Amino acid sequence: MRTLYSKFVWMTLLIMFLSGSLGFIIVNTYYHQNLKVKNDSKNVLVAKSMVKLIETTEQNDLEPILNAFGDSGYQIYIISEEGHIKSFGGDFRENDISTTVVKSVIGGDIYHGMKEFPRETFITGYFSNELTNTVGVPFTYDNKKYALFQRPNIKFLFNEIHILLGGLAAAMIVISVIAMLIVAKKMINPLSKLTIATRKIANEDFQVPIPVYQKDEIGQLAESFRYMVKQLEASDRYKKEFISRVSHDFQTPLLNIQGYATLLENEKLNEKDLLTYTSIIQKEAKRLSSVMKQLLILTSFDQMNHRRKKESFRLDNQLKQVVQKFRWMMDEKDIFLKLQLKEVEISGDIEMLEYVWENLISNAIKYNRSPGEIHVKVTESINHILVTIQDTGVGNKDSNYDQWTDRFYRDDIARSTQIEGSGLGLAIVKEVIQSHNGRLLFDSVEPFGTKVTVQLNKL
Numbered sequence: 001m002r003t004l005y006s007k008f009v010w011m012t013l014l015i016m017f018l019s020g021s022l023g024f025i026i027v028n029t030y031y032h033q034n035l036k037v038k039n040d041s042k043n044v045l046v047a048k049s050m051v052k053l054i055e056t057t058e059q060n061d062l063e064p065i066l067n068a069f070g071d072s073g074y075q076i077y078i079i080s081e082e083g084h085i086k087s088f089g090g091d092f093r094e095n096d097i098s099t100t101v102v103k104s105v106i107g108g109d110i111y112h113g114m115k116e117f118p119r120e121t122f123i124t125g126y127f128s129n130e131l132t133n134t135v136g137v138p139f140t141y142d143n144k145k146y147a148l149f150q151r152p153n154i155k156f157l158f159n160e161i162h163i164l165l166g167g168l169a170a171a172m173i174v175i176s177v178i179a180m181l182i183v184a185k186k187m188i189n190p191l192s193k194l195t196i197a198t199r200k201i202a203n204e205d206f207q208v209p210i211p212v213y214q215k216d217e218i219g220q221l222a223e224s225f226r227y228m229v230k231q232l233e234a235s236d237r238y239k240k241e242f243i244s245r246v247s248h249d250f251q252t253p254l255l256n257i258q259g260y261a262t263l264l265e266n267e268k269l270n271e272k273d274l275l276t277y278t279s280i281i282q283k284e285a286k287r288l289s290s291v292m293k294q295l296l297i298l299t300s301f302d303q304m305n306h307r308r309k310k311e312s313f314r315l316d317n318q319l320k321q322v323v324q325k326f327r328w329m330m331d332e333k334d335i336f337l338k339l340q341l342k343e344v345e346i347s348g349d350i351e352m353l354e355y356v357w358e359n360l361i362s363n364a365i366k367y368n369r370s371p372g373e374i375h376v377k378v379t380e381s382i383n384h385i386l387v388t389i390q391d392t393g394v395g396n397k398d399s400n401y402d403q404w405t406d407r408f409y410r411d412d413i414a415r416s417t418q419i420e421g422s423g424l425g426l427a428i429v430k431e432v433i434q435s436h437n438g439r440l441l442f443d444s445v446e447p448f449g450t451k452v453t454v455q456l457n458k459l
Contacts, residue, residue, distance in 0.1 A: 008184045013177070031126065039126070040115035043135045046074070047150050051139030054148075062141065063088075073156035077131055077149040081106050090153050093129040097149070101136070105147035111136030114151070129154050190218045194225055206233035250291070253284035294424040297355075297431075309349055312459065315385065316341035316378055318350070322357040323376065326365060334371040342378045344385050347459050352432045359425040360389045360452050367450070368393035383458055390451040404442060 050069055054062060063086075069076050070089025077087045077095065079102050087095075105111050113134045134149040190212040200208040206229055212222035260277040263269070269277070319341055330337055364374045368391045377388040404426050433440045439455040 005184055005188045008188065009181060012180050012184070016173075016176075036117075037115050040112050040135060043114060043151065044110060044112070044137065047135050047137040047148060050074075050076075050150065051137050051148055054141055055139055069150075070153075073153050074150050075129075075134075075153050077134070079106070079147045079149075081145045090155065092131045095131040097131045102147050105136040105138050105149075106145050108138050111147075111149065113149070127154055187218070190214065190222060194222065197225070197229075201229060201232065204236065206236065250288065253288050256284045257281050257288075291424065294428055297428050309351075310347050311350065312345055312347045313350055315344050315346045315387070318354060319357055319376060319378065319387070322354060322361060325358070326361055329362075329365050330374070333365060333368065335365060335368055336371070336373045338373065338375045340375070340377040342380060344378060344380055345459060346385060346456055348436050348456070349432075353436070356429050356432050356454065357387075357389075359429050360454075363425070364389055364391040364393065364450075364452075367391065369448075380458070385456045385458055387454040387456070388451060389454075390445060390449060392445075392449045394448070 054065060057065060066076055066078070066086070066088040073089070075087070075089045075092065077085070077092065079085050101111055101113075111134070113132050113136065117128065117133045129151075131149060134151040136147055136149040139146055139148055193210065193212055197208045197210050208229075210222055210226055210229070213219060214222070260281050263277050264274070264281075320339070323337065323339065329335075361374070361376070368374065372392040374392075375388070375390045377386075377390075379386045379388070430440050433454060433456075437457055439453075441453040441455070443451040443453070445451050
């Protein structure tokens with residue numbers, strides 16, 4: 001019973017047995033409630049026809065007629081009023097019957113032994129070869145009274161037709177079982193293939209073929225399995241790339257920290273070099289801390305453990321507070337800020353949305369020109385609130401904006417100009433916006449610059 005195939009076979013056989021038993025009970029009930037009385041009445045009519053023929057015959061010897069009745073498929077048992085007994089058409093397995101019944105029939109009553117036979121299973125009740133399982137009628141012949149008991153001969157019930165029908169039923173059962181075994185094997189075979197594929201996938205063999213293309217539920221399972229394999233392969237490839245990029249982003253600052261820490265061991269360092277090396281170590285440690293913090297934020301989204309603390313707040317006030325944090329950077333880089341903030345209220349995670357505006361505005365400053373401009377605008381439509389942050393920086397209309405939100409992605413311009421960044425900021429921004437059922441859009445602005453639009457749902 002360990003395999004699905006054996007379970008299917010045994011369950012099918014059990015169902016066949018139970019259904020056969022239930023069918024037997026139903027037929028048995030139907031026989032006792034309907035057919036038993038009808039069968040008794042029918043045999044009473046046959047018995048009356050027999051005695052009518054007997055009483056009208058002119059022969060002195062009744063045995064030829066009674067033998068003819070016996071040869072035609074009936075068992076006949078005749079008892080005279082003197083107690084003489086004769087039987088024709090075969091012996092009864094039990095020929096005991098009470099004298100009261102015999103006297104009653106000789107006296108003119110009809111004996112309904114079939115109808116009154118004990119309520120046993122119909123195989124016993126219908127086929128029981130007992131004298132009590134008969135019908136009895138009286139008749140008079142040659143001025144003598146007799147009781148005639150009769151029932152159909154069991155041997156005649158099982159003639160060639162019945163044997164053929166029994167053979168047909170047996171053949172149907174055997175063929176059904178064999179067909180069930182073949183069908184079960186055919187149904188289980190795709191699952192066996194999926195099991196083999198699962199083991200190979202567990203060993204990171206994502207190119208394993210899954211040759212199951214049925215249109216039923218198993219085919220749908222196989223299709224879902226193929227989709228899962230693609231997702232696992234992409235996830236595995238992304239995981240390896242992620243580890244490689246994380247290692248690279250960690251390795252550079254760690255090597256710098258290690259290198260400058262080694263230089264600090266030199267006792268002959270002057271105060272200027274000492275301050276320079278210490279500053280670099282602090283800068284690289286801060287960079288590592290920032291990357292680690294961003295990785296933790298992304299992990300919280302990936303594991304779906306980040307529970308948003310949704311609350312209502314004024315979006316325009318939050319944007320003003322974030323802009324105020326970066327005033328010194330804008331003044332230092334000679335960037336003019338233009339605010340068009342409509343008073344709107346939204347519901348969301350205040351801390352995570354604040355991170356979004358900080359990241360987008362800091363990017364607008366870092367990638368801007370000097371002198372330059374940044375426009376921050378809040379508008380609303382019927383169902384949405386739009387936050388637009390547009391700069392006059394180094395935007396490129398040929399940029400692949402979809403890549404900007406990939407983890408650890410950094411544009412060639414950022415690398416060439418040595419602009420600090422981990423390549424995780426926009427990835428986090430995208431996750432936060434999507435967690436609020438919003439959209440993040442990028443557009444190139446002519447003749448230069450980039451426009452970022454965040455679409456959020458209204459309250």
